Amino acid sequence: MEHIDWANLGFGYMKTDYNVRCTFKNGEWGELEVHDDEYLQLHMAATCLHYGQEVFEGLKAFRGKDGKVRIFRMDENAKRMQNSCEGILMKQLPSSIFEEAVKKAVKLNERFIPPYGSGATLYIRPFMFGISPQLGVRPASEYLFIVLVAPVGPYFKGGFATTPFVIMRQYDRSAPLGTGKYKVGGNYAASLVAGEHAHKLGYSNIFYLDAKEKKYIDECGAANFFGIKNNTYVTPESTSILPSITNKSLMVLAEDMGLKVERRHVPVEELATFEEVGACGTAAVISPIERIDDYDTGISYTFSKDGKPGPVSDKLYHKLVAIQCGDEPDTHGWVTVLD
Ligand SMILES: *Cc1c(COP(=O)(O)O)cnc(C)c1O
Numbered sequence: 344m345e346h347i348d349w350a351n352l353g354f355g356y357m358k359t360d361y362n363v364r365c366t367f368k369n370g371e372w373g374e375l376e377v378h379d380d381e382y383l384q385l386h387m388a389a390t391c392l393h394y395g396q397e398v399f400e401g402l403k404a405f406r407g408k409d410g411k412v413r414i415f416r417m418d419e420n421a422k423r424m425q426n427s428c429e430g431i432l433m434k435q436l437p438s439s440i441f442e443e444a445v446k447k448a449v450k451l452n453e454r455f456i457p458p459y460g461s462g463a464t465l466y467i468r469p470f471m472f473g474i475s476p477q478l479g480v481r482p483a484s485e486y487l488f489i490v491l492v493a494p495v496g497p498y499f500k501g502g503f504a505t506t507p508f509v510i511m512r513q514y515d516r517s518a519p520l521g522t523g524k525y526k527v528g529g530n531y532a533a534s535l536v537a538g539e540h541a542h543k544l545g546y547s548n549i550f551y552l553d554a555k556e557k558k559y560i561d562e563c564g565a566a567n568f569f570g571i572k573n574n575t576y577v578t579p580e581s582t583s584i585l586p587s588i589t590n591k592s593l594m595v596l597a598e599d600m601g602l603k604v605e606r607r608h609v610p611v612e613e614l615a616t617f618e619e620v621g622a623c624g625t626a627a628v629i630s631p632i633e634r635i636d637d638y639d640t641g642i643s644y645t646f647s648k649d650g651k652p653g654p655v656s657d658k659l660y661h662k663l664v665a666i667q668c669g670d671e672p673d674t675h676g677w678v679t680v681l682d
Pocket residue numbers: 401526562564565566567585586587588589590623624625626
């Protein structure tokens with residue numbers, strides 16, 4: 344195989360050897376199919392193209408020091424995808440098929456799993472969309488589920504570093520009773536303008552408040568928020584947040600470390616009281632926040648002056664990464680070791 348410079352890979356698409364597919368047709372899921380073609384033949388009236396019937400997931404496989412390959416909490420991704428499907432009236436895929444397809448896609452592309460210690464990982468993207476042709480607005484009767492994988496580089500090239508975020512009340516990611524709690528492509532389309540505006544102003548992303556009252560913290564770009572103070576891990580409770588599996592795992596680890604965990608409304612002014620804050624998600628695990636500027640009021644909340652994460656974020660990050668790659672025992676049963 345051509346040489347891959349693992350340490351300098353970005354987060355992007357790269358062609359690998361195979362993708363794994365499964366089709367729902369005539370009222371049932373078919374057999375798993377292995378394809379080497381990156382392209383699809385799709386009907387031009389497929390519901391995914393017109394009415395946004397698309398859901399996706401994101402998870403990772405890690406190569407351990409022992410050479411074994413580990414996949415992190417894929418049962419949670421399978422469940423969440425079912426929940427997303429329910430949210431936009433798509434057919435639910437049984438978890439057993441989801442997990443079989445993920446394992447198969449990883450095994451078949453084993454040569455693309457980055458070596459232990461490179462900081463790079465194999466990103467796994469399961470996704471599903473409506474394929475039956477329809478012009479009327481109603482759910483599709485046929486669906487295609489695909490798992491593609493691509494090696495991705497370390498999120499922080501120069502080491503674990505902080506970045507600034509910005510609050511801008513002119514944009515919402517999702518509505519309180521809308522689709523924010525589902526992992527659907529449409530939410531991402533709806534956040535592109537806001538994200539680009541924030542990037543142009545030099546921020547890593549937008550820091551969203553709840554859409555209704557603009558009083559409480561929702562999400563940091565496409566990542567969950569957490570704050571640390573008084574030995575407590577605080578994360579927002581909201582109907583428009585996507586339930587992050589990373590956040591769910593960090594809450595457990597925080598408790599293991601003796602921190603209190605609180606899931607509740609977090610008023611924006613409370614930002615002034617946190618010792619450390621961060622964004623969390625599969626891509627970066629933890630992306631520590633340097634500063635949050637409120638674009639509308641001019642208030643600025645600063646958390647890190649030296650570009651380094653706080654001690655609790657640092658500890659949580661290293662603990663989770665150690666479990667994911669097998670350096671530390673998997674006491675919570677989160678890891679699937681491939682045979
Ligand atoms: C995927 C996603 C997250 C992070 O979830 P993880 O399971 O931790 O990767 C957070 N917010 C949004 C909007 C997302 O789409």
